[in-house]
């Protein structure tokens with residue numbers, strides 16, 4: 001590959017200060033500090049199973065709750081992925097994955113369409129997972145989708161344990177991203193759209 005697919009984005013607001021570094025062609029190395037343990041555990045899944053090197057340092061207003069931090073990490077990660085993927089030449093564009101974990105099973109489908117869109121059906125069986133409010137998973141993915149300009153369909157098909165439900169969602173997201181971002185040697189240098197741009 002000629003151009004390294006890396007990016008760094010810093011986003012500072014009155015609520016959060018976040019720096020995200022990504023390498024889309026990494027080995028799954030992660031350096032994560034969001035102040036929310038379970039959220040770090042989920043971001044680690046994106047790195048490991050997406051083979052994306054991820055450095056996320058976030059300081060947010062956790063004295064209120066995790067909302068701004070989780071949403072803004074989604075936004076900043078989306079911006080970093082969009083920057084790293086560039087003009088999308090040669091990528092496969094679509095990716096999907098099913099991931100199980102014991103009783104839980106999730107499916108994630110992604111399209112680097114250039115249009116933000118999220119459909120998410122995850123009936124979490126518990127509100128809190130550690131100090132992570134499971135409602136914030138939606139906020140994370142909405143932030144990501146809006147700034148990575150992707151279409152994302154997330155379905156938790158079954159699951160009884162909220163930790164398992166979330167983990168299958170994030171692992172399937174990682175695998176779907178990896179598939180979509182992979183360079184297709186048969187389509188090297190071409191943009192995967194009849195429109196000629198994405």
Ligand SMILES: [Mn+2]
Nearest residue numbers: 041163164167
């Ligand atoms: Mn786990």
